[in-house]
Each structure stands twice: as C-alpha cells, then as structure tokens.
Amino acid sequence: KNIKMLMPPDMAAKHDEILARYKRTGVKNVINTTRAVQAMSKAGEVIPVDLDVREYTVDGVKLFVGYARDRRALNRIADESDLSDAMVRRSPEMIVVMNAAGKVIEFNEAAQVAFGFARDEIVGQNVNGLMPEEVAVNHDGYLKRYVDTGVKTVIDGVTKTHARRKDGSLFPVELRIREIPGRSRQDSKFVGFIRDRTKDLVNEANAAVCAAIGQLMPDGLIVISEVGIVLTFTEQAEKAFGFTADEVIGQNIKMLMPVETARQHDGYLSRYRETGIKSVIDSTRRVTAQRKDGSRFDVELRITEYKSGAEKFFIGFVRDCSDEYAEVIARTLTNSLFDVTPEAMVAIDKVGTIVNFNAAAEALFDFERSIAIGRNVKILMPDKHALRHDQYLAQYQRHKIRRVVDNVRNVLAERKNGTTFPAEISVRETTDINGEPLFVGYLRDMTGRVDAKDVM
Known part of the structure; x- marks a missing residue:
C-alpha cells in the first residue's frame, strides 16, 4: 500500500509532490532529519510522532526507511503530578516547563547542557530569557492573548525558530508546546519540547550547495549506485543526452550507452566490486554515448568513487565533445x-x-x-x-x-x-x-x- 494511508488527509495530499521534488532536486529537506509530525492509526486516530527518515540503496534500489516514535507516552509525562519527576529531568530531549505568567518551573538536564544555564539560574525567571530579543519582546503578549482568548497559534503545533544560550549566541530549534490544563487557563502549565536543528540545517545546506554546484557545472554530472542505478542527473546532462532527470533517475546507466557497451557494463561494475582494481575509476576517457533519440556522440568521461558509510557511489563528469x-x-x-x-x-x-x-x-x-x-x-x-x-x-x-x-x-x-x-x-x-x-x-x-x- 502507499505510505499515505498512515497519514492524516492534509499531509497525504502533499506527500507525492514532496517525493517528486526530492527526486528532481536531490535537496534533502526531510531525509536525515527528525521531525515532529502527525500519523494516523487504522482507527483514524491522529497520533503525534517523531519521524526520522533515512535513505538507503539496496541492490540498486533506492529505499526510504522511517523510524517513528510515538510521542503520546512522552507527552503524558508532562502531567502536573510528574513535573519534577526524574523521567522529565533526565529525558534526552530538552524540556522547559512554564506557568501561565511565563515563569519557568522546570528546566531539565538536556536543556541545561544546550543553553548553558544551571537549573537554579532559570527556574523562577521569565522564559523569554531563552529567546532572541525580537521574539522575547512580544512573548508575554502572545501568552496573555492565549490565556484571555483560548485561541491556539503555537500550542500543539511545531515551530521552527531560534533559541538563545547563556552566552548570547543563537541556535536553530524546533519547538513543540503542550498545555497541561488547570482549573482555568490562568492555572495551566505549558511544556516545551525543544530539539536543536543545527545538524539538520548543515545537512540541508550541504545538500542544497551540492545540488546548486551540480546544476552550475558546465559538464553533465551523473551519480550512480555501485550496481549502476542512476541517482543524480543534472541539467547539463539532460541537455547532452536529451532525457529529463525523471526519465533517467532510478534506471540503469546502461540506457545512456550504445548496446555493445551496455551489455558489458554490469560486468565491469561486478568485476570492480570483486577485485577493487580501478581500470576506469579515477581516469579520464573518451567514449561513445547515446542520446534519447538513439544518436551517438563522443564524450569525455571522468569517474570518481565516493563512499558514505557503507554506501558506495560513482560520480561521472560527462563533457560533450561533439563541438570539439x-x-x-x-x-x-x-x-x-x-x-x-x-x-x-x-x-x-x-x-x-x-x-x-x-x-x-x-x-x-x-x-x-x-x-x-x-x-x-x-x-x-x-x-x-x-x-x-x-x-x-x-x-x-x-x-x-x-x-x-x-x-x-x-x-x-x-x-x-x-x-x-x-x-x-x-x-x-x-x-x-x-x-x-x-x-x-x-x-x-x-x-x-x-x-x-x-x-x-
């Protein structure tokens, strides 16, 4: 079945486009990040989860593996009677609890490490001391407006913002706020779950830079898996071969070769995996390629190998020599x-x-x-x-x-x-x-x- 069956309708409606955009651009906005999202049970119940998505290639097939953690149990620890419990204090996730006036009443160990404040320095202080000035100046007003009206603009949602450390430096965070209702909203407590997004932004920036460099290069850039499946096909490669990226990505690289070369290519890759002898890799060669219309043309091909953990990729730089x-x-x-x-x-x-x-x-x-x-x-x-x-x-x-x-x-x-x-x-x-x-x-x-x- 399609994975969309596990999502609420509003998320399911966008999922195919998110996958298609990643296939086109290679920019990892979701992959290699942990995000707070909503899932849906068979019974139709909406479930808050933390979702970590990773990409793998197995036998030439690209797979996306999602690790989902049910947040309901973690949310329940924010019960009024458990706010000082060691379960909260020792949670690996940053947790900050405040009252309806914005005063901090709990600041766990993970938050102390990330912000650089001791617990005693923060408990009893206004939570806006953990925010950039432009956010802090308006925070009391936001909180009062919610207490007065009950209209939720941030509570029960996910917000990407910045937090401020003791030394004044800022860092990107993902913030989720849950309300623990009291007898009235003035008696409510608010639990903030905070996740440092620094690594996410580094990964996203690196992916975006790599994608931009690939598109700006004068030569075509093609990335394949160790069994020959095309993973990246840049705009210059599209121009040279006449195929769109969508037509090539996920297919075997042999589709870009004359038949007499293609029939031997899997053997070349297999032999390299077995022996490690580089007869083509790390060299520049003049070869014949084949366009979508079947015509052949001369290209200069440079291949380099790239390893990421257990994954192995081959990056090919292709220069059309027709004009030359x-x-x-x-x-x-x-x-x-x-x-x-x-x-x-x-x-x-x-x-x-x-x-x-x-x-x-x-x-x-x-x-x-x-x-x-x-x-x-x-x-x-x-x-x-x-x-x-x-x-x-x-x-x-x-x-x-x-x-x-x-x-x-x-x-x-x-x-x-x-x-x-x-x-x-x-x-x-x-x-x-x-x-x-x-x-x-x-x-x-x-x-x-x-x-x-x-x-x-």
Whole structure:
C-alpha cells in the first residue's frame, strides 16, 4: 500500500509532490532529519510522532526507511503530578516547563547542557530569557492573548525558530508546546519540547550547495549506485543526452550507452566490486554515448568513487565533445589532410551541394572533383534515394532529429557509370567559416561484406 494511508488527509495530499521534488532536486529537506509530525492509526486516530527518515540503496534500489516514535507516552509525562519527576529531568530531549505568567518551573538536564544555564539560574525567571530579543519582546503578549482568548497559534503545533544560550549566541530549534490544563487557563502549565536543528540545517545546506554546484557545472554530472542505478542527473546532462532527470533517475546507466557497451557494463561494475582494481575509476576517457533519440556522440568521461558509510557511489563528469569534434572536421576541410585521408570524404552544405570531395571519394565514385563540387550530392545515389534526399535535409534542419547525423548506416551508393554498391556512411555536422551548416560524410565500400539487397 502507499505510505499515505498512515497519514492524516492534509499531509497525504502533499506527500507525492514532496517525493517528486526530492527526486528532481536531490535537496534533502526531510531525509536525515527528525521531525515532529502527525500519523494516523487504522482507527483514524491522529497520533503525534517523531519521524526520522533515512535513505538507503539496496541492490540498486533506492529505499526510504522511517523510524517513528510515538510521542503520546512522552507527552503524558508532562502531567502536573510528574513535573519534577526524574523521567522529565533526565529525558534526552530538552524540556522547559512554564506557568501561565511565563515563569519557568522546570528546566531539565538536556536543556541545561544546550543553553548553558544551571537549573537554579532559570527556574523562577521569565522564559523569554531563552529567546532572541525580537521574539522575547512580544512573548508575554502572545501568552496573555492565549490565556484571555483560548485561541491556539503555537500550542500543539511545531515551530521552527531560534533559541538563545547563556552566552548570547543563537541556535536553530524546533519547538513543540503542550498545555497541561488547570482549573482555568490562568492555572495551566505549558511544556516545551525543544530539539536543536543545527545538524539538520548543515545537512540541508550541504545538500542544497551540492545540488546548486551540480546544476552550475558546465559538464553533465551523473551519480550512480555501485550496481549502476542512476541517482543524480543534472541539467547539463539532460541537455547532452536529451532525457529529463525523471526519465533517467532510478534506471540503469546502461540506457545512456550504445548496446555493445551496455551489455558489458554490469560486468565491469561486478568485476570492480570483486577485485577493487580501478581500470576506469579515477581516469579520464573518451567514449561513445547515446542520446534519447538513439544518436551517438563522443564524450569525455571522468569517474570518481565516493563512499558514505557503507554506501558506495560513482560520480561521472560527462563533457560533450561533439563541438570539439566538429571543429576538428572543420579544420580538416580547410587543409591538405582532407585530400590525403584514405577514407572517402564528401562535404555538403545545408541544401545538399557538394563543397568538397577528396581523392579517395574520386576513386570510389569515379567522379572527378571538378565535376562533383557544386553539384547536388544526389548524383552519388540511386534515383529512389535521391528523390527523397532534399526532404530529409529540410526535415533535419527543422526538427534536428538525428536519424542519420552522428550515426553509422549502410546505404546504396552510385558511381558515375550508374553502377551501385553497398557503402557504410557516417555523417557529422559542423559549420563553415561563416557559421552555416556543413555535413561531412565518411564512406567505406562494403562490397563483399554487405549484400546490396540488404540496403535496397
């Protein structure tokens, strides 16, 4: 069943969004904290509990474990007859008890340690001595208003505020106040349960800073568990791969790899767990990644290992090298390397006009460069493919769907004499010196290796 069945309706209505927000941002507002919340029993009774939520990863599955403590018993110790009982004084939680005039009548050992006051220094004094001045100045008025009207604004709720130590320093606290009714509200006593939130704020700040750094980094940042489940996927990673974080988090990292790499990846991780030999970790490598649309692109990948207690994570910094590769191609087009490259290379502009045609392409197609340059690349294709090529180019430039660009495909090519042959083509996109689109095709004759019928 959904955990919401254990919550009052108002909390249950918000819970899915709280989980979704954590999945999106990684900011831990609830995880690794202890909070006073309300739970609901099977009978519909609302129960005050202290809830401590921790996150674990088991066999690649992310789990949230909640430790819930029923506060009803602790609240009952604040009975009038037990205010001086050792159970209150020695409670690990800070407890401060005051009367309706705001005078402290009990100040337990945990409170003495946290505030730096001895019990005798506080008992009989106004409780506002434990508050920042801007809160203290109004406190007597708040208390009197409640005694006069009975309207609860703080009592029975949870308040995040600051407390003041004996030395004047402030610290963040979570405050819950319970009323012990007397014959009238003037005779009531008020029990304050106080929890130091300093560690919570440190954890929240660290998580927020880490999340912000991850989003501001120019490279994509991906965190995976030791079995390959994606835990973090930043905005830059989204841009590089075309996936949203919600689509990737919780899935195996293999979804971002070509199939031939993906099928071996679990083995790499398993071997590292068994041997501890770092063949990839703590190194920088140039690898091929795969986008959501199936197109492939070159990335520079740096992987580092991070341990938190018994947990082990791998952090990958991913830099898209597509632009860098395109620059290499652009430089190649303008120097003699284009001509001496043994692989056939054909460069076309955005409308399909051939702008460069190297010596290997001349030999492959039996076309002189002087004849090929300036003509449409369709002269190198059989008619049935040539008829659709202009449309393919136009559609790509409108929608940028990479069915051919950045992929390797088997096609049917045509020589000057009209004979056809199977060829393997890899197309890369770059720009010319004026910033206009340029497409460079690398071709290999696959005669004898691929049946022409298979690429018809």
